[in-house]
Amino acid sequence: MPKLGMQPIRRKQLIHATFETINEVGLADTTMALVARKAGLSTGIVSHYFGDKDGLLNATMRHILRELRDAVAACRARADANPRAQLRAIIEGNFHESQISPTAMRVWLTFWAASMHQPELRRLQRSNDHRLYSNLCHQFHRALPLQQARCAARGLAAMIDGLWLRASLAGGPLDVDQIRQTAYDYLDHHLPPNAH
Amino acid sequence: MPKLGMQPIRRKQLIHATFETINEVGLADTTMALVARKAGLSTGIVSHYFGDKDGLLNATMRHILRELRDAVAACRARADANPRAQLRAIIEGNFHESQISPTAMRVWLTFWAASMHQPELRRLQRSNDHRLYSNLCHQFHRALPLQQARCAARGLAAMIDGLWLRASLAGGPLDVDQIRQTAYDYLDHHLPPNAH
Amino acid sequence: MPKLGMQPIRRKQLIHATFETINEVGLADTTMALVARKAGLSTGIVSHYFGDKDGLLNATMRHILRELRDAVAACRARADANPRAQLRAIIEGNFHESQISPTAMRVWLTFWAASMHQPELRRLQRSNDHRLYSNLCHQFHRALPLQQARCAARGLAAMIDGLWLRASLAGGPLDVDQIRQTAYDYLDHHLPPNAH
Amino acid sequence: MPKLGMQPIRRKQLIHATFETINEVGLADTTMALVARKAGLSTGIVSHYFGDKDGLLNATMRHILRELRDAVAACRARADANPRAQLRAIIEGNFHESQISPTAMRVWLTFWAASMHQPELRRLQRSNDHRLYSNLCHQFHRALPLQQARCAARGLAAMIDGLWLRASLAGGPLDVDQIRQTAYDYLDHHLPPNAH
DNA sequence: TATGAATGAGTGTTCATTCAT
DNA sequence: TATGAATGAACACTCATTCAT
Numbered sequence: 001m002p003k004l005g006m007q008p009i010r011r012k013q014l015i016h017a018t019f020e021t022i023n024e025v026g027l028a029d030t031t032m033a034l035v036a037r038k039a040g041l042s043t044g045i046v047s048h049y050f051g052d053k054d055g056l057l058n059a060t061m062r063h064i065l066r067e068l069r070d071a072v073a074a075c076r077a078r079a080d081a082n083p084r085a086q087l088r089a090i091i092e093g094n095f096h097e098s099q100i101s102p103t104a105m106r107v108w109l110t111f112w113a114a115s116m117h118q119p120e121l122r123r124l125q126r127s128n129d130h131r132l133y134s135n136l137c138h139q140f141h142r143a144l145p146l147q148q149a150r151c152a153a154r155g156l157a158a159m160i161d162g163l164w165l166r167a168s169l170a171g172g173p174l175d176v177d178q179i180r181q182t183a184y185d186y187l188d189h190h191l192p193p194n195a196h
Numbered sequence: 197m198p199k200l201g202m203q204p205i206r207r208k209q210l211i212h213a214t215f216e217t218i219n220e221v222g223l224a225d226t227t228m229a230l231v232a233r234k235a236g237l238s239t240g241i242v243s244h245y246f247g248d249k250d251g252l253l254n255a256t257m258r259h260i261l262r263e264l265r266d267a268v269a270a271c272r273a274r275a276d277a278n279p280r281a282q283l284r285a286i287i288e289g290n291f292h293e294s295q296i297s298p299t300a301m302r303v304w305l306t307f308w309a310a311s312m313h314q315p316e317l318r319r320l321q322r323s324n325d326h327r328l329y330s331n332l333c334h335q336f337h338r339a340l341p342l343q344q345a346r347c348a349a350r351g352l353a354a355m356i357d358g359l360w361l362r363a364s365l366a367g368g369p370l371d372v373d374q375i376r377q378t379a380y381d382y383l384d385h386h387l388p389p390n391a392h
Numbered sequence: 393m394p395k396l397g398m399q400p401i402r403r404k405q406l407i408h409a410t411f412e413t414i415n416e417v418g419l420a421d422t423t424m425a426l427v428a429r430k431a432g433l434s435t436g437i438v439s440h441y442f443g444d445k446d447g448l449l450n451a452t453m454r455h456i457l458r459e460l461r462d463a464v465a466a467c468r469a470r471a472d473a474n475p476r477a478q479l480r481a482i483i484e485g486n487f488h489e490s491q492i493s494p495t496a497m498r499v500w501l502t503f504w505a506a507s508m509h510q511p512e513l514r515r516l517q518r519s520n521d522h523r524l525y526s527n528l529c530h531q532f533h534r535a536l537p538l539q540q541a542r543c544a545a546r547g548l549a550a551m552i553d554g555l556w557l558r559a560s561l562a563g564g565p566l567d568v569d570q571i572r573q574t575a576y577d578y579l580d581h582h583l584p585p586n587a588h
Numbered sequence: 589m590p591k592l593g594m595q596p597i598r599r600k601q602l603i604h605a606t607f608e609t610i611n612e613v614g615l616a617d618t619t620m621a622l623v624a625r626k627a628g629l630s631t632g633i634v635s636h637y638f639g640d641k642d643g644l645l646n647a648t649m650r651h652i653l654r655e656l657r658d659a660v661a662a663c664r665a666r667a668d669a670n671p672r673a674q675l676r677a678i679i680e681g682n683f684h685e686s687q688i689s690p691t692a693m694r695v696w697l698t699f700w701a702a703s704m705h706q707p708e709l710r711r712l713q714r715s716n717d718h719r720l721y722s723n724l725c726h727q728f729h730r731a732l733p734l735q736q737a738r739c740a741a742r743g744l745a746a747m748i749d750g751l752w753l754r755a756s757l758a759g760g761p762l763d764v765d766q767i768r769q770t771a772y773d774y775l776d777h778h779l780p781p782n783a784h
Numbered sequence: 785t786a787t788g789a790a791t792g793a794g795t796g797t798t799c800a801t802t803c804a805t
Numbered sequence: 806t807a808t809g810a811a812t813g814a815a816c817a818c819t820c821a822t823t824c825a826t
Contacts, residue, residue: 026314031795033796116306186382505698550754551746552750635817636789
């Protein structure tokens with residue numbers, strides 16, 4: 001018998017290598033040979049586990065979005081149940097240590113751009129988008145009338161994406177506190193002062 | 197007998213064709229042959245006017261940013277000189293008719309992503325970024341203390357970019373009024389009520 | 393604990409799977425993985441039993457030719473000993489039920505074509521060819537002078553192969569009676585009327 | 589301006605190189621690089637003129653069939669109009685100098701085999717088949733009742749194909765006279781003695 | 785100024801084969 | 806005996822670029 005249970009290990013290896021490669025040279029210059037070499041594997045193995053290049057890229061994007069979702073969920077679970085705390089937790093999750101590395105942001109933006117012309121990536125992107133807006137809207141609505149809640153949610157969602165966007169271009173290390181503070185500041189201006 | 201003065205005409209033709217091609221098939225699938233065909237010209241002509249592919253892409257990005265800058269400048273020129281009106285004019289310019297077509301947004305995001313790994317594009321991008329922040333900061337500072345002005349400017353810049361970002365993924369026609377309203381709403385919450 | 397006596401079983405399974413695969417997708421698209429899957433076995437097993445791909449193909453061709461030879465021999469054994477009956481039996485064997493399925497004909501022609509550039513297959517093909525000619529010649533010679541017998545044998549051999557060839561391209565079910573009749577008709581024109 | 593009118597020249601070069609390559613190494617080992625090298629051109633040029641490999645192979649098969657058709661037509665034009673002469677001319681054309689080189693026969697059979705699994709090649713093959721049968725049938729019918737004419741035509745068509753088939757496997761130079769004689773002999777046995 | 789024929793390096797992908805288990 | 810993970814050479818095809826005209 002061959003070594004069993006290699007599939008999840010190899011998949012993780014390759015997804016990680018893809019992630020690193022995209023960060024280093026950009027999606028346009030990411031070749032399967034480069035990814036395979038970074039993973040320390042042969043080129044043929046990629047097809048074995050992911051079918052083709054698109055399969056690998058899809059899996060990588062799924063992985064990124066799942067990690068983001070998990071980070072947000074973890075922050076929210078640790079936070080109080082009141083709207084302000086939950087909204088702060090969503091912001092915190094989106095700019096959590098694990099998420100805001102320059103690498104993560106660059107790759108995330110790369111996939112966002114790619115999703116404009118690749119239906120499968122687009123689907124993933126839009127469902128992720130929608131979840132963020134939906135969560136924000138729900139929490140705002142606990143403290144604001146529906147119309148205002150929707151407006152505030154749209155604004156905060158845009159700001160979170162915009163902060164990622166601008167951070168993706170920054171050269172040096174990010175000032176995470178400042179980024180988070182900008183978003184918290186939005187909250188302070190949009191939630192009623194007495195809201196918890 | 198060579199026709200004289202063709203250079204600006206051909207350059208415009210090719211930049212326009214590049215713009216359209218990127219919008220239709222994405223940067224990854226934009227080949228010089230495709231661009232040339234859309235422009236109704238031969239493949240060889242591109243090298244003649246732009247040197248190589250990068251030259252064409254740089255020129256195209258410059259063209260886009262210049263149009264954005266002009267739109268903002270025009271809006272500001274028409275507006276009152278007071279901070280609120282100027283800030284609204286900046287927002288208005290960024291989401292002006294000429295700028296917010298789905299096409300423009302997609303191409304703009306495409307270049308943003310590409311700029312992460314191409315120094316020349318990156319330089320263009322960052323200087324454009326900086327101008328937006330700088331303008332916002334200056335206007336906010338006329339109504340707010342420096343620290344608050346900077347924070348508000350960071351927030352609004354992020355929101356403007358974020359609104360573009362989210363709009364780039366939308367399938368159908370954009371609700372421009374809603375987009376603009378979201379940004380105006382930010383202003384209302386961050387400018388002192390009595391500021392003009 | 394290795395199962396004993398699997399060899400003949402596995403070989404039959406794999407040869408049959410090869411036969412079916414070639415018929416379905418053609419030799420060019422016949423991969424070992426496809427054959428193995430059709431046999432319900434793993435890819436590695438083929439090398440185990442046949443060494444390599446050529447070994448499998450050689451074995452498959454041998455199998456086909458053996459079946460053809462057996463079909464002819466069986467028909468001849470059932471027939472009268474006189475030349476006409478023997479010649480008809482040879483024709484009958486070549487177009488016997490077991491041989492004239494569209495599948496068999498396609499695979500047979502596939503190997504014929506392949507044999508042009510593969511010495512081992514070529515050897516098999518030529519020896520088979522020669523046997524057909526030789527048998528025909530011998531029987532014709534019992535009723536005709538040598539020169540005429542040779543000519544008739546060449547003609548009938550060519551006709552038999554040609555009928556297979558043309559049948560291999562037919563789309564629908566074959567009109568076996570018509571095929572056989574065409575060959576019998578040749579006999580009637582070339583054997584002396586009084587020959588038995 | 590670039591050199592004009594290269595298209596027909598290059599196409600001929602490449603088709604000829606394909607023909608030679610298939611003859612030498614077989615279709616399975618015919619790579620585009622091999623063909624291009626034999627033509628003294630680069631690999632990219634093939635796509636430029638034929639789209640892809642299938643396009644090149646289709647064009648090559650078309651070329652072969654056209655040459656065969658032309659050879660037959662030329663022989664028939666030179667022959668008397670009576671059925672026997674026309675039938676002999678058809679045989680002569682099919683085994684004309686230009687057609688019966690071992691090379692031509694091998695390539696012809698190669699395409700026949702390939703046509704079993706490639707719809708476009710199959711279409712070409714069948715239309716060619718049908719023309720041969722149709723021509724034979726028409727001429728036989730001038731000397732025989734319809735039913736017998738059809739039977740004779742089927743037989744001669746099969747014999748012609750069979751003679752090609754058997755010749756394709758011959759190692760050395762072909763005995764063309766013997767091949768032709770075998771087919772003429774068929775005629776003599778199937779046409780009424782007094783037919784012209 | 786403009787063409788498009790021609791190049792050839794580089795890509796994703798396939799697949800026979802090997803081998804540890 | 807049997808598996809299937811893993812390899813890497815070979816393939817068809819793409820495309821930016823060059824250049825004779």
